[in-house]
Amino acid sequence: MEKEPPLSNESAxxxxxxxxxxxxxxxxxxxxxxxxxxxDVILVARREDKLSQVQQEIKQQYGQMAYVITEDLADPAAPQRIYDWCEQQGLQVDALVNNAGYALHTDFLQSDWKTHRDFMQVMTISVTELCYLFAPGMKQRGYGRILNLASLAAFSPQLKGNLYGAAKSFVLDFSQALDLELHPHNVYCSALCPGLTFSEFHDVMGTRGSVSKLPRFMWMTAEEVANEGYDALMEGKPVHVTGLVNQGLSHVMAALPSSVKQFLSKQQKVI
Ligand SMILES: NC(=O)c1ccc[n+]([C@@H]2O[C@H](COP(=O)([O-])OP(=O)(O)OC[C@H]3O[C@@H](n4cnc5c(N)ncnc54)[C@H](OP(=O)(O)O)[C@@H]3O)[C@@H](O)[C@H]2O)c1
Structure with missing residues (x-):
């Protein structure tokens, strides 16, 4: 495949x-x-076979280096191990994408505490700690890009007993706060807020049956989300909601009084 020229005019x-x-x-x-x-890419997740497949695709299609780190981000020690591995390999991390995530489909009191603790570790603590570990090097070198996956759910009415909206609100607010601190040092931090996106997400959550009834115009592909996220990050946007439909929805939801949001929350079924 022919290589596209880099879009930024940063160092070659x-x-x-x-x-x-x-x-x-x-x-x-x-x-x-x-x-x-x-x-070059460093790929992190739990399933080594899937990561190896992506690694091969990256090497073959773009000729870039691709490394695999198999880690469970529910383990509180994982972020430090990831950082230490990069240091040991002499890999300088110029961009960080905190994307790993999932949602639970249960009421709060239905799950045991470990389930919630693991969820908060993956969705909030690991995100924050990876930023804490990698941002100082970026700041020192005068270049860095951090993309944190939030969600349209950060703007939406809450779902009964569900931690997902709260976790994504944290990622949205934290990313903006971090961008305020780092942007003057040419380290941009963006919160990316997709709406419904085709991926394994709803299979993992167990809601594929109900969400697949929603109309096609509400959905985006993972590739569309990824392209928008990359462009928003490189442009230095602190927040980007993907797609015109989701942007419209986010504006409406942000303008709703909390009493209306509460009313809507009570009407909702989890999708
Ligand atoms: N799809 C949507 O509609 C949607 C909408 C808004 C926001 N988002 C957000 O977008 C992000 C990506 O989701 P997706 O739609 O691409 O879902 P996905 O297809 O299910 O992918 C989730 C990724 O997270 C990894 N992951 C999950 N738990 C992990 C753990 N404990 N440790 C390490 N890696 C873990 C999974 O890898 P392994 O299973 O191999 O570990 C997988 O690579 C998430 O933060 C999600 O909340 C998704």
Whole structure:
């Protein structure tokens, strides 16, 4: 495949991106987009066979270096191990994509505490800690790009007993706060907020049956989300909602008074 020229006018030195949740869906698509823009990639997730497949695709299609780290981000020690591995390999991480994620489909009190603790570890703590570990090097070198996967759910009415909206609201707010601190040092941090996206997400959540009834115009492909996310990050947008439909919905939801949001929450079924 013919290589596209890099879009940015930053240094021509090779750059490396670390992407969590790169074995499937949006993370896998993001790995392809960065590699197309001549980044080497470090792919992180639990399923080694899927990661190896993405690794081969990246090497063959773009001729970029691709590394695999098999880690479960529910393990509180994982972010430090990931950072240490990169240091030991002499890999300088210029871009970080905190994408790994999932949603639970149960009421709060139906799940045991470990289930919630693991969820919060993957969705919030690991995101924050990976930023904490990799951002200082970016700041010191005067270049860095951090993309954190939030969601349209960060703007939506809450679902009964579900931690997903709260976790994504945290990612949205944290990313904006981090961007305020780092942007003057040429380290951009963006929160990417997709709506419904074709991936394994709803299979993992167990809601494929109900969501597949929703109309096609509400859905985006993982590739569309990845392309928009890359462009928004490189443009230095602190927040980007993907697609015109989702952008419209986010504006409407942001303008709703909390009493209306609460009313809507009570009407909702989990999808
Ligand atoms: N799809 C949507 O409709 C949608 C909408 C808004 C936001 N999002 C967000 O977009 C992000 C990507 O989701 P997706 O749609 O691409 O879902 P997906 O296809 O299910 O992919 C999720 C990725 O996260 C990884 N992952 C999950 N738990 C992990 C753990 N404990 N440790 C390490 N990696 C883990 C999975 O890899 P392994 O299973 O191999 O570990 C997989 O690579 C998530 O943050 C999600 O919340 C998705």
């Amino acid at each position: 030195l090779p750059k490396t991106v670390l992407i969590t949740g790169a074995s499937a869906g949006i993370g896998k698509a993001i790995a392809h987009v960065f590699a197309r823009h001549e980044f």
